[in-house]
Amino acid sequence: MLTLRNLLVPRPSSLPAFLPGINRRYTVHSTVSTKPFTRTVLDITRREPYWNLIPVWKDVPEADFLDYNWQVSNTIQGKDKLAQFLYTVLPEELAYDKDAAEPLRYLRTRDMFIQDVLAGISIAPMSIRITPHIMSVINWNKPLSDPVRRQFIPLRSGFVKDHPKLQLDSLNEEGDSPTPGLVHRYHDKALFLAVSVCPVYCRFCTRSYSIGAPTEEVTKKKSFTPTRRRWERMFEYIEQTPNLSDIVISGGDGYYIPPEHITSITERLLNIQHIQRIRIASKGLAVNPSRILTTDDAWTQALLDASAKARKMGKSVALHTHFNHPNEMTWITRLAARKLYENGVVVRNQTVLLRGVNDDVETMKSLIRMLADNNIMPYYVYQGDMVSGVEDLRTPLSTILELERNIRGSIAGFATPNFVVDLPGGGGKRLAGSFESYDPATGISKYVIPGKGGESTERVYEYHDPL
Numbered sequence: 001m002l003t004l005r006n007l008l009v010p011r012p013s014s015l016p017a018f019l020p021g022i023n024r025r026y027t028v029h030s031t032v033s034t035k036p037f038t039r040t041v042l043d044i045t046r047r048e049p050y051w052n053l054i055p056v057w058k059d060v061p062e063a064d065f066l067d068y069n070w071q072v073s074n075t076i077q078g079k080d081k082l083a084q085f086l087y088t089v090l091p092e093e094l095a096y097d098k099d100a101a102e103p104l105r106y107l108r109t110r111d112m113f114i115q116d117v118l119a120g121i122s123i124a125p126m127s128i129r130i131t132p133h134i135m136s137v138i139n140w141n142k143p144l145s146d147p148v149r150r151q152f153i154p155l156r157s158g159f160v161k162d163h164p165k166l167q168l169d170s171l172n173e174e175g176d177s178p179t180p181g182l183v184h185r186y187h188d189k190a191l192f193l194a195v196s197v198c199p200v201y202c203r204f205c206t207r208s209y210s211i212g213a214p215t216e217e218v219t220k221k222k223s224f225t226p227t228r229r230r231w232e233r234m235f236e237y238i239e240q241t242p243n244l245s246d247i248v249i250s251g252g253d254g255y256y257i258p259p260e261h262i263t264s265i266t267e268r269l270l271n272i273q274h275i276q277r278i279r280i281a282s283k284g285l286a287v288n289p290s291r292i293l294t295t296d297d298a299w300t301q302a303l304l305d306a307s308a309k310a311r312k313m314g315k316s317v318a319l320h321t322h323f324n325h326p327n328e329m330t331w332i333t334r335l336a337a338r339k340l341y342e343n344g345v346v347v348r349n350q351t352v353l354l355r356g357v358n359d360d361v362e363t364m365k366s367l368i369r370m371l372a373d374n375n376i377m378p379y380y381v382y383q384g385d386m387v388s389g390v391e392d393l394r395t396p397l398s399t400i401l402e403l404e405r406n407i408r409g410s411i412a413g414f415a416t417p418n419f420v421v422d423l424p425g426g427g428g429k430r431l432a433g434s435f436e437s438y439d440p441a442t443g444i445s446k447y448v449i450p451g452k453g454g455e456s457t458e459r460v461y462e463y464h465d466p467l
């Protein structure tokens, strides 16, 4: 058994082999080629129409792609629409993909791929919703290993049996809810769950127990539906709890909170004397950046207004977003991030560590640098939560330890994220390296957490590596 006390933390023998070679600035895996290249899709001056690589969008002009309504009406939703889309975008024969997980390599035709996707959807905890922006940055000549495809489109052959300790609500959020939709786990912070829908559905979502449409596998608990009566009870709890100073408005995704509700929720919270900081959690900037640039978009204006109002009050309304791979960022993303920066909106990023997506040093470094260079603060890298149905995307704890060991010190300290584990069972976020013990052979790590709210007893929380 390894312990922090004796500082014996040898390099585990099961560490993954990190991918070699991508170390030039902004040089990452191509969306259109199997070789790394410098991504022209990041160049604001070239404004490359990268969506024109998708056959059904080959003639779509820039003005349409930049329009939020066009993005929403062309979002792929549900398995039938996805199958139709895949039929148009995939080559009839799939090239051998040496980077794909071994069980996927036998999928050598378009039909086999689509059948495997449909079988994957039937056992997945999340339904399908994917924006044109995301569909346009997937390399469809290499779909088996593409890091963006892996996050949103399941393949049955890639599924790995659940670890026996996995749960749907792995963080026990319902257990820390004083009133439905409000999670109060930390002394001074609470989570205000305002909606249960998102612009995309991520396979690995921590809240798969509640987010999105029901799937064949999961009947969703609709506890975050936006009802004023539920919100009123949440506001009352916050008003009556003076130790709270920090509120995260999430769900679901803040992009799908109607603009008038962004305004009313932030105003109500800002007017509570003890609330100092509000964060709106939204993956929108990463998956549908066009919205931020759409002229007169009411949601964007509501965000800018809330942020400006908070600054005048000496408080803050920030945006917390969620990029996992450098390929998700294009020139549209950069322009959108620039607009937020110019208007004084603080943007922070929370990445989830995912196998085959960002679990190698160079990809994670590229992502962190790219975020920092676009004034998006790299805030957290999370160890994958122990949620059911996505075990193929989870890494052992040793991976995040190794990433931090390689990255810390190579990027400015204020641009280096915290590498954390959100402990199953409600232990909260802890630095991944702060474990009391970690045995890579059994895959069990233990974290000792001081008692909450003045409790004197410590509690031990365990994280389990994939089997």
Ligand code: SF4
Residues within 6 Å of the ligand: 197, 198, 199, 200, 201, 202, 204, 205, 206, 207, 211, 251, 252, 253, 283
């Ligand atoms: S956007 Fe966030 S809340 Fe929505 S599915 Fe993805 S991870 Fe879950």
